[in-house]
Amino acid sequence: MSYIQLKDIVKQYGTKEDTVHALNKINLNIEKGEMIAVLGTSGSGKSTLLNLIGCLDKSTSGKYIYDGKDITKCEDKELAIIRNTKIGFIFQTFSLITDYNVIENVEMPLVYRKLLLGNTKKLDKYEIKSLALKYLKKVDMDKFANKKVTELSGGQQQRVAVARALVNSPDIILADEPTGSLDKENSFNIIKILKDINKTTNTTVILVTHDEEIAKVCEKIIRIEDGCIVQSVSL
Numbered sequence: 001m002s003y004i005q006l007k008d009i010v011k012q013y014g015t016k017e018d019t020v021h022a023l024n025k026i027n028l029n030i031e032k033g034e035m036i037a038v039l040g041t042s043g044s045g046k047s048t049l050l051n052l053i054g055c056l057d058k059s060t061s062g063k064y065i066y067d068g069k070d071i072t073k074c075e076d077k078e079l080a081i082i083r084n085t086k087i088g089f090i091f092q093t094f095s096l097i098t099d100y101n102v103i104e105n106v107e108m109p110l111v112y113r114k115l116l117l118g119n120t121k122k123l124d125k126y127e128i129k130s131l132a133l134k135y136l137k138k139v140d141m142d143k144f145a146n147k148k149v150t151e152l153s154g155g156q157q158q159r160v161a162v163a164r165a166l167v168n169s170p171d172i173i174l175a176d177e178p179t180g181s182l183d184k185e186n187s188f189n190i191i192k193i194l195k196d197i198n199k200t201t202n203t204t205v206i207l208v209t210h211d212e213e214i215a216k217v218c219e220k221i222i223r224i225e226d227g228c229i230v231q232s233v234s235l
């Protein structure tokens with residue numbers, strides 16, 4: 001059984017009179033440890049697809065099985081736990097909290113985990129700090145741990161966001177145009193970090209992009225147009 005199974009997934013927005021068909025019967029299987037690029041023009045449904053896979057949104061119809069679990073039947077609390085413990089998110093605009101410094105941003109998923117699950121991992125604030133620092137080191141940002149995020153460049157901010165996505169040891173990383181706000185050098189730096197994580201920890205990576213060159217770093221490319229998968233190629 002595939003790790004992720006989407007069957008006839010439909011997502012519509014809007015009202016009966018004014019419906020947007022964002023996804024039209026998506027069928028897709030993703031295996032553990034794959035690194036996949038999702039390519040498509042603006043408005044083709046890439047973010048909608050990623051948000052559904054990331055349990056940030058629910059489909060209008062269809063079935064979604066994640067790691068053996070029927071997501072379409074899950075309650076909100078259960079979805080919040082899956083998001084926090086199994087999924088790491090990276091967004092185009094970094095989505096860091098500007099009132100927090102670098103290390104506090106990376107600590108956040110661990111702090112939230114304690115709120116959601118209780119202190120099942122027996123994490124005190126020193127352990128949380130040391131875990132956050134470990135992941136900041138992985139992206140070569142540990143020396144900026146106490147800086148304000150607003151004092152960092154875009155490339156640096158995205159590296160912090162990658163550390164935040166990794167700190168809970170997710171099974172899967174969902175990256176929605178993670179290089180969309182970066183120059184070429186910083187873009188490939190981020191992609192290299194994602195590829196390394198994928199190779200060394202078998203973490204599944206789904207990377208939304210409209211950059212063909214970046215997509216080629218992945219093992220598989222899925223192309224979507226008007227809410228439909230029109231091509232799926234293994235490289």
Ligand SMILES: Nc1ncnc2c1ncn2[C@@H]1O[C@H](COP(=O)(O)OP(=O)(O)O)[C@@H](O)[C@H]1O
Nearest residue numbers: 013014020022041042043044045046047048049
């Ligand atoms: N919250 C929303 N409400 C209404 N329409 C939306 C919403 N989110 C996305 N859409 C529409 O769904 C389609 C797919 O959007 P999206 O998944 O964001 O595409 P992409 O990420 O490929 O640019 C577009 O037509 C977009 O306008």
Ligand SMILES: [Mg+2]
Nearest residue numbers: 046047048176
């Ligand atoms: Mg998008």
